[in-house]
Amino acid sequence: MWLFTSKGFVSVVASRDSQDDLIVRARVRGHLEALFPDATQVETTNSDYRHRATLSNKIVEQVVADQISAINYPNFKDTVVDPDYHAACLRVWSVMHYLQK
Secondary structure (H helix, E strand, O other), X not given: OXXXXXXXXXXXXXXXXXXXXXXXXXXXXXXXXXXXXXXXXXXXXXXXXXXXXXXXXXXXXXXXHHHHHOOOOOOHXXXXXXHHHHHHHHHHHHHHHHHHO
């Protein structure tokens, strides 16, 4: 699952080692830190997502639920303050808009 939040973008996938854990992956270290500040991160240059953390399903579920509960905006893109992340979100929006057509 891809998760775009005002704090950053992460990809969440199943752990190969434990059905009770998920792997949360990020391209930007700060995005993972912003969403999961207590997570122990592993950095690797050998994969497509440089920053990773193994977390329990329950922790990830709670963070996602908290992000949903905190929605108080009518336009997501307007909440993204980091200029590079904002530009990336606009590009994703544009690609998905094209798909709609």
